[in-house]
Amino acid sequence: MQTDVEVKQEPTIPLTLETEILALCNDNPKGVSDKSLETAVAGYDVKQRVTAINRLLTMGKLELLRGSSGLIYRIKTPSAVGSISGVDNQEKLVYQIIESAGNKGIWTREIRYKCNLMLTEVNKILKNLESKKIIKAVKSVAAAKRKVYMLFNLQPDRSVTGGAWYSDQDFESEFVEVLNQQCFKFLQQKCENADKDTTLSPTATNASSFASSEEVLEFISKLGISKVTLSPEDIETILNTLIYDGKVQQTVVPVANGESKKLFKALKPLIETTDFARTPCSLCPVFNECRPGGEISPENCLYMDEWMEY
Amino acid sequence: MSSRECLLAYELLQEHYGKIVADVASFLLQNGWQPLRYIALKANLKLDQVRKALCLLIQHKLAKFHIRKRKIVEYAIDTENVLSILFHPKFIYTVKLLYGDAAELIVEEALQHGIILMSTAIKSVADRLPDENGSGKIEKAFKDLVQTHFLQREPEIEKNEEEENIVPIFTQNEADLYRLPTLSDESLKRKRSDDGSDEPKAKRLKSENGTPSTPTDTVEDDGVYWSVNISRFRQYFRDQSIVASVTQRFGTPCGEIVRAMLRISEVTTPANAQSTQPISSAEIARSLPQKLPMEHVEQHLKLLSNDEDQIVQLFDDSGSGGLYVVNLKNSALALSTATVLSYVQQRYGSKACRIFRLLMLKKHLEQKQVEEFAMIPPKEAKGYLYHMLAENMVIMQEVPRTPDHAPARTFYLYSVNIQRLSRILLVKCYKTCTNLMTRRNHLIKTNKRILDKEERITAIKATLPDADEAQLEEIEEMMTSSERTSLTKHQHCCNKLHTAQNQLLNTIFVLDSYLNALSSA
Secondary structure, X not given: OHHHHHHHHHHHHHHHHHHHHHHHHHHOOXXXXXXXXXXXXXXXXXXXXXXXXXXXXXXXXXXXXXXXXXXXXXXXXXXXXXXXXXXXXXXXXXXHHHHHOOOOOEEHHHHHHXXXXXXXXXXXXXXXXXHOOOEEEEEOOOOOOOEXXXXXOOOOOHHHHOHHHEEOOEEOHHHHHHHHHXXXXXXXXXXXXXXXXXXXXXXXXXXXXXXXXXHHHHXXXXXXXXXXXXOHHHHHHHHHHHHHOOOXXXXXXXXXXXXXXXXXXEOOOOOOOOHHHHOXXXXXOOHXXXXXXXXXXXXXXXXXXXXXXX | OOHHHHHXXXXXHHHHHOHHHHHHHHHHHHHOOEEHHHHHHHOOOOHHHHHHHHHHHHHOOOEEEEEEOOOEEEEEEOHHHHHHXXXXXXXXXXXXXXXXXXXXXXXXXXXXXXXXXXXXXXHHHHHHOXXXXXXXXXXXXXXXHHHOOOEEEOOEEOOOOOOOOOXXXXXXXXXXXXXXXXXXXXXXXXXXXXXXXXXXOOOOOOOOOOOOOOOOOOOXXXXXXXXXXXHHHHHHHHHHHHHHHHHHHHOHHHHHHHHHHHHHOOOOOOOOOOEOOOEEHHHXXXXXXXXXXXXXXXXXXXXXXXXXXXXXXXXXXXXXXXXXXXXXXXXXXXHHHHHHHHHHHHHHOHHHHHHHHHHHHHOOEOHHHHHHHHOOOHHHHHXXXXXXXXOOOOEEEEEEOOOOOOHHHEEEEEEOOHHHHHHHHHHHXXXXXXXXXXXXXXXXXXXXXXXXXXXHHHHHHHHOOOOOHHHHHHHHOOOOHHHHHHHHHHHHHHHHHHHHHHHHHHHHHHHHHHHHHHHHO
16 A cells, blocks of 8 residues: 555656646746746756656647747647647647748748758658648749748748749740730731721821720630630730830820720831841851951851852 | 941952052051151051052041141041941932932042032033933032032132141131032033122022122133032931831821921931921921821821830920921930840840840849749740840849848849940941951952953953854853853852942941930930
């Protein structure tokens, strides 16, 4: 009988220690530093304290943070405790960091900065969490080699995936090209129709050759070449590229309700190809090294030979 | 003067006037104002040769002289006029289109002689033209050319009998620039014109000389020399290119309107003005060859002035229908920009051209932004941008965030400078021109043997006009068929090089007029 009492004595000490620590943490919701914990439970020795703390952390009642002066223990709110099971404190830490990044995702290096863990450890944890389907990796459009992590059920933000022009994080250049050509053809056709109608005065002809971005959007959606629905802003970015090609010009007109609308019109070039560009010298890659009498010279120029053939 | 231009000048002078003149000119180009003896010493030429060469250059207005320190006469080359030699064929062709064959021959004579007397010109053209009543037509053509300022009078030597000057001093009355001497029609004999008239005539009144001429006993119109007015031709070409580009972009009616505006202000605007005189829309409508209704004209003008290039601008709303000007500076800028863009497109591709135009519109961009706006795959965009940077089409500006210019913390901004690019492109054009000429000369040298043979055959044929078939055939057989093919090939190549050279002139002209417009502003 005496031995039973003795055996029972041992576990109670750690339990009471745990409840004491919990109580202390509850009192200080902001967290208890290691040092103050030491002074508060001065009766117990270091080993017992450490075991107690570890048990609390594993159970998910406490969380471990690193403060400026050392370790800090904080009581964990019930909601966060319940969400993950079977993970240890480091993983919880990483998880919280990823959660805080929202739908923009966070990069591995930033995770490392925030939790001050080793690279290998962080990678292991991330792999662990991914296999548990708690987080996912999304390839970022901005830097092609980076992967950002975010919670599993969140939709990646537009800035990460790039919106309508990117499918699976790959820039769809053919799609953009096709749209480019179609928009330009539409505007050109409009201009030609306006020119053919000779009964109109010059101002009217000019006015009817303009098109707004909504009209272009309607035309493109009717064509049905796009798998995703495009918004007017998307069409405007395409029309902007046509402006940079010099094929389209833009004006802004005021509309009835006080706002201003952008209109686009197909443009004819100011001059045809410049005559300098018709000589072989303008396209020659070794133009700067060419000298009369040198090794590369007009006398033995191969490009000129070819050019004079036809 | 850049070295490219000096080389081109050397080539041109060698082709037209020979090696000695070219050597003298190149020495002067490299060393600026030099006295006569110095030239002879340094260029290793005899004094006599140098003297003759300088005479030739001065006669053709390619060289000029001044006195330094009252004793020494120094000479220098007028590089702009030398490079204008390139444009001579174009001048002749233009005059032919405008005023016919007689005028074409007059201008050809004037260009060959540099400065020429009116009577000499008419006489030599009459010799060349087979027409019997030619002299009346020729004189009329000459008067037309003077009236529209294509020919101008040379300044006269001041008759100063008190001191003896080492160099002749020229006086020029502005009013006298286009004053024609009276010439009677008596079989190429001419009365002396009244040079010392005191009445200043306004330059606008291009009327013929109405002052009474004192009959003297000298026959020639001595001392009245005429030369080709190069700046007038340049003005004409500039007008042509503006009208062509407006027609291309806005359609024929607008082109006609701009042509009418430029024609009205042809003789009233000085050569390097920024814009023409204000012209009212009523005046424009009146001077159109095909009459358009008034509202249409006004609407076209409004459309033109709303364009972003601002070639035509609204000067003022007063006057009937508003006053409009053609802004020559803006039009030079627009044409020059279009030339640069066309060059970029041909050389680097249309995607690179898109990047280039994007940088032009947005002034300064980072590389990321370029990729974003241009909607080109990032790797390709990077490739084009750096290729253009390597060839100096695009400029990069570092904007550091930290004092140590760490690359990760520095902004790299790309931008485009049209003025700098026009200059680069102009120098490239000059080099290309030199290359084309060198290649042509090389071809002629390599095929010299065949060409000589061809000449001999034609000479022999000419001396035997009544040869019978057999003899003709024998002469023809002197040349084998392979030689014939190589001869045709040589001619084809030479033609191609010549055509390319002439076409290149258009580009040179556009870029040159833009840079001139900038420097005079």
